[in-house]
Amino acid sequence: MKNSKELLKTKIENQVEILFNKSLDEANALEIYQGLSNVLLETISKDWLKTRKRYETEKQAFYFSAEFLMGRALGNNLINLGLDKEVKEVLEEIGFDLNSVEAAEEDAGLGNGGLGRLAACFMDSLVTLNLPGQGYGIKYKNGIFKQKIVDGFQVETPETWLKYGDVWTISRPSEEVVVEFGDGKVRAVPYDMPVIGYGTKNVNTLRLWEAKSINELNLKAFNDQKYDEALKEVNRAEDISRILYPNDSTNEGKKLRLKQQYFFTSAS
Template identity: 60%
Template sequence: MNKEQIKRGIERYLKVKYGKSSIKDAKDFEIFNALSLTLLEGIVDDWNHTEELYEKEKNAYYFSAEYLMGRALGNNLISLGLYNEVKEVLDELGFDLNRIEEIEEDAGLGNGGLGRLAACFMDSGASLEVPLKGYGIRYNNGLFSQYFEDGFQKEDVDSWLKYGEPWSIRKEDEFVTVDFEDMTVKAIPYDTPIIGYASKNINTLRLWKCEPVKEFDFKLFNEQKYDEALELKNRAEDISRVLYPNDSNREGKLLRLRQQYFLVSASLKDIIRKHKEVFGNATEDFAKMHAVQLNDTHPVLAIPELIRLLVDEEGFTFEEAYNVASKTFAYTNHTILAEALEKWDVDLIEELFPRILEIIEKIDAEFIVGLEEKGYSEEEIEEFRIVNDGKVRMANLAIHVGFAVNGVAKLHTDILKNIELKNWYELYPEKFQNKTNGITPRRWLRLCNQELSALITELLGSEDWVKNLDLLKGLEKYKDDEEVLKRFMDIKHTKKEQLAAYIKEHEGVQLDPDSIFDIQIKRLHEYKR
């Protein structure tokens, strides 16, 4: 896209979306949306082409309860190579790009490292042109909005969608239904482009919104029973209302469990549907075309759900379906504490989806027989059991059925293999891998610190380092260059001044940029306080 196309696009979307004939009458959030829609329009052809290109290749899928994506506009401008052009267009129109970027709310789809890992994987997959698709939930109100009152943290609704969300497209015609024992709901997909850096490759993050099958009960409404008429609608929408709802009581646990099943059932139905559209039917070759990475234990119900779908809806035997599942799923472990691994009460699973419990119990029973045949003692088998003491151990299910399990750092993986999951490592040594978490240099250096990025590019002679951090070794020759070191320290001081100014504006606290900044940034969920 060139500057004239960008300008015309902004003008067009201001007219059709906000009824504004003159740009000077537009508010900042209207410019943000019009600009984002202009850029989205410009990438749609490449996005569709990427989908077509990958449909007959083996695809990887990332199932995650969280995606801590960060703001999209600036990151997408960097990936598209349009940052300077857009800045110039907005300058000419009397708007400041930095101010427009500030309008965008952080998408309320994630909380911590688990969600940021998912986002970085999606960025990396797109930039490396890997056929990778993300699946998650479109939480209407995120985790929570934090503020402080008399020195204490308070929580409020996170209204991250208040200005709209121009980067996602609702695909009404691709909805699927998800069945619980007591209700059926619709899963509506919202597709967000994940734009590869300096590439025409555009992958997809598909997020599901939960909606009722019927808007409301018209008969009850006519009988003036208004609350009852909307009960199923509210219960359905609760499923995708917030990330990590409080689960201190039974109702909270049921809602969390509904969320997890909603995510995996909708996603697997979507994958199977597309597989059948391309290949004719869901054959035993399914695992040759699809690999699913489970980000922690939240999506592990995908394992029995895939078996259920293949057996109950595609005519597989249990053994055939289990064989497919064992070649399809891999599991990422995020904790070294065995007691922190997710467990669900058997009665909760039975209440919401008894068929899933039936499949889990069958997997467990056959697993126990296999362990007995290998000579394991009753005491040793207790440690391995998937269903034990009235609970389903989700990590045990994932490790036993999946083809791989990984930690997220070498030390973490070594602790899993040698201490916390030692018995599992001795049983399945070939399954254990390490995948050290990284971060995307596109967002965390090229976008976040444009001053330092400009210096690196100048010294290395190109921007190739943005896709290959090994090239940063080329900076070593400047380690004793006084002029370069001074420029580096000046940039560092500039960034500290910018942070101090931000804190002064937003918190009213004055910081000395010459002091050492030691920072911890993360909201603390109620259960961690």
């Protein structure tokens, strides 16, 4: 019978093969990160389901926030599960440093300031204290911005944290809803992120909504070679979850922020 380290190594190897059709000696840090994260999701899946089923019979607290500054998931979850030392040793056996694997994860662009960190702390506290609670927010495609200093001035670039996908948010297409505005409708597609408690089998949920167009493409306009017009509805819908805290210095920006707030509260 395999010991726990051998079993963990085999599971990571299997995930890397399934996801990337590579052996461990061919994989890079990002691929190891994604494979390991999938192994952890498998590890908590039964506890996550049991927690959700138990909550269906209890009163719950629901925490709504425009931002959740959760930080990188892998390192935090390894500590909470008590697996950090074991995983570190297994990764060293296959030629990887835990820090480099953790660094391959993009920092989730779901929050930026004190409000977001407070919301994340509430989520961590609820689950660790075994309290029935769930968070609701927006799955932003981009964080607030990345900062560069050029000639003494701040230059802002997109913080596209989802460019390689996100292992830790699970799509729930069967629970999609439609949100109506005065000028149209959008689809709200839910993604669930597990919030793992420290030293407990409890696993709470952070539900994040992504805005999608009712129609994916205006085919007539596209065939007429009016390409911008063909994607106008798609872009207007996706603008709602495109970026954390869009510039609200004009009325258009203020309207978009209001739409964001209405979108995720209405969907939730």
